[in-house]
Amino acid sequence: MIRRRRSVERNGVSDTNPRVADYPVDPQFLARWSPRAFTGEKIPESELRSLFEAARWAPSSSNLQPWRFFYALRGTPEFDTFLGLLTESNQSWAKNAGALLILASKSTNTPAGSDKPVPSLSHSFDTGAAWAYFALAAQQRGWAAHAMGGFDVERTSPTLNLPEDYRPEAAIAVGRRGDPSTLSESQRKREVPSGRKPQSEFTFRGTLPQA
Secondary structure (H helix, E strand, O other): OOOEOOEEEEEEEEOOOOOEEEOOOHHHHHOOOOOOOOOOOOOOHHHHHHHHHHOOOOOHHHOOOOEEEEEEEEEOHHHHHHOOOOOOOHHHHHHOOEEEEEEEEOOOOOOOOOOEEEEEEOHHHHHHHHHHHHHHHHHHHOOEEEEEEEEOOOHHHHHHHOOOOOEEEEEEEEEOOOOOOOHHHHHOOOOOOOOOHHHHHOOOOOOOOOO
């Protein structure tokens, strides 16, 4: 069974999704993608809190919940600070987001009965799960979320006063989807839901086949 998402309109922006599932899956997984065009509309902090609440319930090894969300609302000094941490190409479109976030993970944990922290092997893995929950919640509530690796990691830690065992994982732009005409020509060409590799490239029954 293959499901195809029909063309819809969100906030005045036409959205034709070319994604096609090879197997039955809930439409929300095809609908979520990472646009760059935003309207500049502010996102209420209460609305952002609902997205954080979704992230709160992500699965977590030993229930350590190592994710740490730092956020800056549009129109605040913190927003300009966060924007300045992004690469120039990402600043060009993220400046129109309703909020900017930095997602970090705590890379250590202190076992019960001990006062010495030890490395956490799953901190990035678990934090990625929190991001996925956040992104899906944003999609369901009519917002768009775009995670970026293009930010200055070295400046992020001192700017946000992060301890040594906090690892910056990603920057995130959140907002209402806007008109792609606000983007540069090269960005407009990428303003469509991206495809995915077939399962045959990332699933293996048993061991990895020999070359």
